[in-house]
Amino acid sequence: MPDQTRPLKIGTRGSKLALAQAHETRDRLAAAHGLPPEAFQIVVIKTTGDRILDRPLKEIGGKGLFTKEIEDALIAGEIDIAVHSMKDMPTLQPDGLVIDCLLPREDVRDAFVSPQVQSIGALPAGSVVGTSSLRRRAQLAHRRPDLQLVEFRGNVQTRLKKLDEGVAVATFLAMAGLSRLGMLHVARDPIDPAEMLPAVAQGAIGVERRAGDSLSAELLAAIHHVETGHRINAERAFLARLDGSCQTPIAGLAELREDSLLLRGEILRPDGSAAISGHREGSVSEGPAMGADLAEELLARAGEGFFDHL
Numbered sequence: 001m002p003d004q005t006r007p008l009k010i011g012t013r014g015s016k017l018a019l020a021q022a023h024e025t026r027d028r029l030a031a032a033h034g035l036p037p038e039a040f041q042i043v044v045i046k047t048t049g050d051r052i053l054d055r056p057l058k059e060i061g062g063k064g065l066f067t068k069e070i071e072d073a074l075i076a077g078e079i080d081i082a083v084h085s086m087k088d089m090p091t092l093q094p095d096g097l098v099i100d101c102l103l104p105r106e107d108v109r110d111a112f113v114s115p116q117v118q119s120i121g122a123l124p125a126g127s128v129v130g131t132s133s134l135r136r137r138a139q140l141a142h143r144r145p146d147l148q149l150v151e152f153r154g155n156v157q158t159r160l161k162k163l164d165e166g167v168a169v170a171t172f173l174a175m176a177g178l179s180r181l182g183m184l185h186v187a188r189d190p191i192d193p194a195e196m197l198p199a200v201a202q203g204a205i206g207v208e209r210r211a212g213d214s215l216s217a218e219l220l221a222a223i224h225h226v227e228t229g230h231r232i233n234a235e236r237a238f239l240a241r242l243d244g245s246c247q248t249p250i251a252g253l254a255e256l257r258e259d260s261l262l263l264r265g266e267i268l269r270p271d272g273s274a275a276i277s278g279h280r281e282g283s284v285s286e287g288p289a290m291g292a293d294l295a296e297e298l299l300a301r302a303g304e305g306f307f308d309h310l
């Protein structure tokens with residue numbers, strides 16, 4: 001248990017969504033261990049990704065943009081644990097840090113968001129759609145080459161404001177984020193994963209700690225969600241083998257079926273001119289091997305230069 005004189009410091013980004021995730025983690029920890037809220041202190045840390053808002057993410061660097069400063073604080077002992085959207089996490093953690101605590105996963109789907117239009121299918125030809133996600137951009141261009149795609153950065157509130165201002169007629173947001181913000185009403189149409197496979201680890205929150213910190217390890221073990229862990233392990237092994245940076249459109253989703261794990265994966269050309277998908281099914285313990293194996297298959301089918309910009 002944390003001692004009474006020093007609260008456990010929970011590091012997080014400062015966005016509304018990040019804070020909601022940090023509060024959920026604190027509430028789960030408090031409930032699991034019968035501790036009062038004062039046993040925890042939420043520490044907001046600004047990251048490079050939060051600071052640079054006027055350039056496409058792919059220009060300022062890949063994954064890690066939203067995590068480096070938080071991991072530095074964890075290593076330095078300025079915080080005890082860090083709460084992350086697993087979707088934004090690099091596949092490897094820095095030496096000395098581990099993520100072995102996953103909270104129960106939220107809705108994995110993307111939502112079609114538009115003040116005027118009901119669904120992707122109902123978008124008039126030539127409509128302007130905003131997204132900063134390479135995956136969503138490629139998936140949409142693959143399905144609707146007639147649409148016009150524009151860069152759309154910023155937090156959920158900023159993107160909704162851009163829709164109101166008419167910068168674009170529609171965008172996509174993760175159902176998980178909208179749910180955690182209490183904003184599910186803006187989701188016009190939740191998109192079935194068979195239609196638009198989500199990002200690896202979408203909807204999952206992970207809690208990072210120092211590998212040698214046995215107190216944090218013990219506290220976090222009590223709130224780890226085992227099924228979510230199995231799914232994330234398979235998906236992240238798939239991503240790791242693809243060398244997934246933010247620069248490549250990759251989608252992946254593992255789901256539990258009876259007592260097996262079904263992993264689906266997809267890679268796309270950045271302009272949406274081609275998409276290659278496949279799946280693996282096996283036991284939960286085989287998840288990481290299935291992920292690597294599926295990635296190998298898709299890479300072999302793609303051939304040299306598949307991800308190159310056209």
Ligand SMILES: NCc1[nH]cc(CCC(=O)O)c1CC(=O)O
Pocket residue numbers: 085086087088172173174176177201202203204205
């Ligand atoms: N890349 C930003 C990001 N990271 C996690 C979420 C949503 C919550 C989640 O997927 O866990 C979002 C916003 C979005 O994609 O709409």
